[in-house]
Amino acid sequence: MSMDLNDYTIIKEGEAEILMHAKNEVFFNKTQVNNRDMSIAVLRTFISKRRQEHEALLSKRNKKNGSSSDVEDKPNDCDINIQKSNEQGLEEKPNEDPCTASGEPVKIEGKVRGKLKPPRVLEALSASGLRALRYAREVEGIGQVVALDNDKGAVEACQRNIKFNGSVACSKVESHLADARVYMLTHPKEFDVVDLDPYGSPSVFLDSAVQSVVDGGMLMCTATDMAVLCGGNGEVCYSKYGSYPLRGKYCHEMALRILLACIESHANRYKRYIVPVLSVQMDFYVRVFVRVYTSASAMKNTPLKLSYVYQCIGCDSFHLQPIGRTVSKNTSVRYLPGFAPVVPQECSDCGKKFNMGGPIWSAPIHDQDWVTSILADVKSMKNCYPAYERISAVLTTISEELPDVPLFLSLHNLCATLKCTSPSAVIFRSAVINAGYQISGTHVNPLGLKSDAPMDVIWDIMRCWVKNHPVKAQPADQPGSVILAKEPVLQANFARAVASLSKAQAKKVARFLPNPERHWGPKLRAGRQITSKHISLLGEEAVNGCLNDLDSERDAKRQKIEKSNDAIAES
Ligand SMILES: C[S@@+](CC[C@H](N)C(=O)[O-])C[C@H]1O[C@@H](n2cnc3c(N)ncnc32)[C@H](O)[C@@H]1O
Numbered sequence: 001m002s003m004d005l006n007d008y009t010i011i012k013e014g015e016a017e018i019l020m021h022a023k024n025e026v027f028f029n030k031t032q033v034n035n036r037d038m039s040i041a042v043l044r045t046f047i048s049k050r051r052q053e054h055e056a057l058l059s060k061r062n063k064k065n066g067s068s069s070d071v072e073d074k075p076n077d078c079d080i081n082i083q084k085s086n087e088q089g090l091e092e093k094p095n096e097d098p099c100t101a102s103g104e105p106v107k108i109e110g111k112v113r114g115k116l117k118p119p120r121v122l123e124a125l126s127a128s129g130l131r132a133l134r135y136a137r138e139v140e141g142i143g144q145v146v147a148l149d150n151d152k153g154a155v156e157a158c159q160r161n162i163k164f165n166g167s168v169a170c171s172k173v174e175s176h177l178a179d180a181r182v183y184m185l186t187h188p189k190e191f192d193v194v195d196l197d198p199y200g201s202p203s204v205f206l207d208s209a210v211q212s213v214v215d216g217g218m219l220m221c222t223a224t225d226m227a228v229l230c231g232g233n234g235e236v237c238y239s240k241y242g243s244y245p246l247r248g249k250y251c252h253e254m255a256l257r258i259l260l261a262c263i264e265s266h267a268n269r270y271k272r273y274i275v276p277v278l279s280v281q282m283d284f285y286v287r288v289f290v291r292v293y294t295s296a297s298a299m300k301n302t303p304l305k306l307s308y309v310y311q312c313i314g315c316d317s318f319h320l321q322p323i324g325r326t327v328s329k330n331t332s333v334r335y336l337p338g339f340a341p342v343v344p345q346e347c348s349d350c351g352k353k354f355n356m357g358g359p360i361w362s363a364p365i366h367d368q369d370w371v372t373s374i375l376a377d378v379k380s381m382k383n384c385y386p387a388y389e390r391i392s393a394v395l396t397t398i399s400e401e402l403p404d405v406p407l408f409l410s411l412h413n414l415c416a417t418l419k420c421t422s423p424s425a426v427i428f429r430s431a432v433i434n435a436g437y438q439i440s441g442t443h444v445n446p447l448g449l450k451s452d453a454p455m456d457v458i459w460d461i462m463r464c465w466v467k468n469h470p471v472k473a474q475p476a477d478q479p480g481s482v483i484l485a486k487e488p489v490l491q492a493n494f495a496r497a498v499a500s501l502s503k504a505q506a507k508k509v510a511r512f513l514p515n516p517e518r519h520w521g522p523k524l525r526a527g528r529q530i531t532s533k534h535i536s537l538l539g540e541e542a543v544n545g546c547l548n549d550l551d552s553e554r555d556a557k558r559q560k561i562e563k564s565n566d567a568i569a570e571s
């Protein structure tokens with residue numbers, strides 16, 4: 001088919017270039033550069049971690065072989081995971097043992113040897129192929145990248161772009177017209193990495209995606225339906241993800257945890273479970289990076305990693321209700337349902353009722369060792385990331401998040417409940433630290449604070465604050481009045497604590513950045529007009545912005561708010 005290059009513009013991102021037709025009939029959203037850069041960073045770390053794990057496995061096996069006879073010990077679950085994960089990626093050493101099955105470690109002179117196969121990546125929803133091309137061209141050590149789309153125009157564009165990107169792209173990237181769900185179902189445990197980047201919700205792809213990843217492989221998954229995940233339509237969220245969202249200030253983190261719980265439930269159907277390495281809320285979407293393993297016995301731990309959330313409708317208090325618990329006796333562990341309820345009918349702080357949301361993933365959402373490696377890698381290859389400033393800021397903030405504290409408090413909301421002036425973040429953080437608890441920021445909200453302090457301690461600190469910063473009298477039945485009517489048990493100490501600023505704050509390293517330009521938001525399915533029906537995909541603000549042409553005003557306002565939020569968080 002002849003093509004006139006004048007009909008196209010060239011878009012360059014990282015090392016990849018794509019041809020965009022003047023009519024732009026294939027999806028492309030440049031704001032997703034943050035998403036693609038972050039994924040490349042995770043992919044690089046995945047390759048190096050996988051190599052380390054492989055070497056550790058080989059040396060463990062060799063030690064075993066050296067010290068014991070031919071009879072192998074029965075491997076435990078953990079061994080099976082590592083073993084299977086590596087078997088998928090093990091390559092025969094040519095001519096060393098022609099009888100060895102492909103993918104099996106090769107045993108030579110009592111030593112197990114094997115070479116890791118470069119990881120195979122499936123970009124299941126590829127559109128123009130930009131992401132697949134960037135993976136192939138920029139990530140050293142990557143294997144084949146399979147790019148799928150069920151839209152003929154997208155596949156044609158992708159194939160054109162593969163050719164346009166030269167020999168490396170041609171040898172590594174292949175594009176197919178396929179329904180991603182069918183393809184993933186018919187390629188079980190075949191891909192080291194599966195990347196899902198859909199329009200809106202990934203929910204319909206999860207069941208097949210968790211089956212297509214090799215043991216120890218990685219699933220990367222975006223969801224842009226934030227209005228659904230953040231509680232705009234609780235029942236829609238429940239039907240798509242099996243969880244009820246709550247409309248707290250922490251809703252974006254809750255969205256991440258709902259998505260993780262949903263992926264885990266799909267994985268469990270196949271005796272598999274997930275281990276999150278990085279979970280990010282950026283721009284207008286959430287994106288999670290999880291490893292997938294198979295183990296019927298490890299799967300029993302799933303209920304320990306999930307919780308319901310009780311959110312008081314009167315004050316900012318929230319409480320987690322774990323689904324399961326364990327009882328250990330000697331060496332045996334029994335799995336039991338969680339003790340319930342963890343809260344009384346009425347909030348013990350303000351007397352109002354609770355909404356119940358979830359279940360959410362309440363175990364850690366990042367592996368801090370991975371986060372450190374990813375951040376170090378990003379910093380060492382600064383010029384290779386077009387969105388360096390943004391992704392390094394997000395990773396820095398994530399690296400400082402308390403790992404074991406789900407969700408967070410909003411200092412603004414606490415003060416709004418009490419109708420008091422707000423202490424600065426530093427003063428509040430100091431009081432929490434001086435009371436013997438931990439506190440950190442969160443990457444999802446410059447004003448959010450994560451703490452392991454129980455709610456009664458938080459309210460005692462605020463009661464002490466109000467004693468020095470009195471409020472006007474309010475009606476007695478208001479949540480704030482009920483809270484302030486009680487005397488604090490704890491005497492808060494607001495003296496500035498050493499750790500009241502995070503390391504990044506102390507060094508003035510950027511943690512939150514405003515959007516670089518207007519229209520920095522989601523895009524519709526290629527070729528569609530924006531109408532009010534698109535609120536769940538784009539969010540109310542974006543849709544109204546397009547419909548009413550109020551974008552510039554809103555953007556200016558948002559940037560102003562972001563700047564002032566940052567200033568408050570730094571203060
Ligand atoms: C948001 S775009 C992907 C953007 C791309 N990952 C990037 O980084 O530029 C989603 C793509 O998924 C494709 N798609 C939707 N449903 C699909 C399905 N069931 N199977 C394969 N592709 C599908 C659409 O045609 C669209 O091109």
Ligand SMILES: [Zn+2]
Pocket residue numbers: 312313314315316317347348349350351352479
């Ligand atoms: Zn309450």
